[in-house]
Amino acid sequence: MTLPADALIRTEGLRLDRGGQRVLWDIDLTLRRGEVVTIVGPNGSGKTTLLRLLIGALVPTAGRLRRAPGLRLGYVPQKLRLDPTLPLTVDRFLGLPRRVPADAAARALQRVGMAGAAGRQVAALSGGQTQRVMLARALLGAPDLLILDEATQGLDQPGEAAFYRLIDEVRRTLGCGVLMVSHDLHVVMSASDRVICLNGHICCEGAPQAVSDAPEYRALFGIGTGGALALYQHAHDHHHDHGHEHDHGHGHDHDHGPAHARPDTDSEGADSEGTVSEGAGFEGAGR
Numbered sequence: 209m210t211l212p213a214d215a216l217i218r219t220e221g222l223r224l225d226r227g228g229q230r231v232l233w234d235i236d237l238t239l240r241r242g243e244v245v246t247i248v249g250p251n252g253s254g255k256t257t258l259l260r261l262l263i264g265a266l267v268p269t270a271g272r273l274r275r276a277p278g279l280r281l282g283y284v285p286q287k288l289r290l291d292p293t294l295p296l297t298v299d300r301f302l303g304l305p306r307r308v309p310a311d312a313a314a315r316a317l318q319r320v321g322m323a324g325a326a327g328r329q330v331a332a333l334s335g336g337q338t339q340r341v342m343l344a345r346a347l348l349g350a351p352d353l354l355i356l357d358e359a360t361q362g363l364d365q366p367g368e369a370a371f372y373r374l375i376d377e378v379r380r381t382l383g384c385g386v387l388m389v390s391h392d393l394h395v396v397m398s399a400s401d402r403v404i405c406l407n408g409h410i411c412c413e414g415a416p417q418a419v420s421d422a423p424e425y426r427a428l429f430g431i432g433t434g435g436a437l438a439l440y441q442h443a444h445d446h447h448h449d450h451g452h453e454h455d456h457g458h459g460h461d462h463d464h465g466p467a468h469a470r471p472d473t474d475s476e477g478a479d480s481e482g483t484v485s486e487g488a489g490f491e492g493a494g495r
């Protein structure tokens with residue numbers, strides 16, 4: 209499997225089984241430099257699992273995964289799970305697991321609008337401030353690809369909007385690619401170059417504008433936030449017969465305009481040569 213010159217990560221026939229259940233299958237995707245890609249999908253559709261495969265925290269059951277040599281990843285998880293009674297200042301948190309120079313930490317905090325927060329207790333930060341500090345930590349490794357897993361969960365709408373403006377600013381300044389999981393369709397539609405709809409496999413993908421211009425999309429989403437789950441409800445008539453729980457009953461409507469629908473093929477024939485990972489530098493990933 210060759211890696212296109214501008215590709216950061218490419219997968220082919222990626223599959224993951226966990227506890228006898230097929231969680232992901234037939235995952236063919238290419239993430240390119242500077243691109244903003246959003247993954248949407250119902251609960252349990254494998255979004256977090258896919259991110260964890262891409263950063264190397266999970267090993268695929270089958271298929272191939274290739275990263276650009278020396279690729280630097282920055283990962284912002286869904287939530288920071290810290291014992292709130294644990295005394296931990298922001299600067300010490302930024303230095304986990306490896307110490308970072310104070311000026312680098314200060315620059316990262318400044319970049320996320322948290323200048324001067326180095327001495328504050330992490331447990332005393334608000335949700336939005338915590339997410340900004342997590343982002344600062346991910347940025348310390350100067351990532352080529354920033355991966356965010358529902359990073360605005362628990363934030364109110366202004367907090368969420370501010371966080372995504374910040375992501376956009378960071379992306380433009382650093383020129384990094386962004387791969388995120390988001391449930392906020394407004395964000396998806398306004399901030400992504402490409403949307404991938406996941407439900408164990410990639411159901412469809414395409415440019416968000418193209419999707420939102422489609423009559424099907426307008427019928428589903430209308431105006432306002434009521435359609436936050438509508439993208440997941442686009443009618444798919446195929447069945448997921450893999451002995452797992454992912455039959456969300458959304459049927460196939462192949463008329464998605466330019467959005468590209470993927471057939472739901474079985475992956476028994478998937479390449480099982482395992483992971484091929486080239487020179488993956490994990491500076492910043494899961495720091």
Ligand SMILES: Nc1ncnc2c1ncn2[C@@H]1O[C@H](COP(=O)(O)OP(=O)(O)OP(=O)(O)O)[C@@H](O)[C@H]1O
Nearest residue numbers: 226227231249250251252253254255256257258453
């Ligand atoms: N440690 C684990 N062991 C076994 N199965 C797991 C494990 N973690 C997740 N799974 C299963 O993998 C599937 C995908 O989970 P995942 O967390 O990736 O979904 P998700 O799309 O991120 O969901 P959500 O939107 O709820 O965060 C689920 O069926 C889940 O039960």
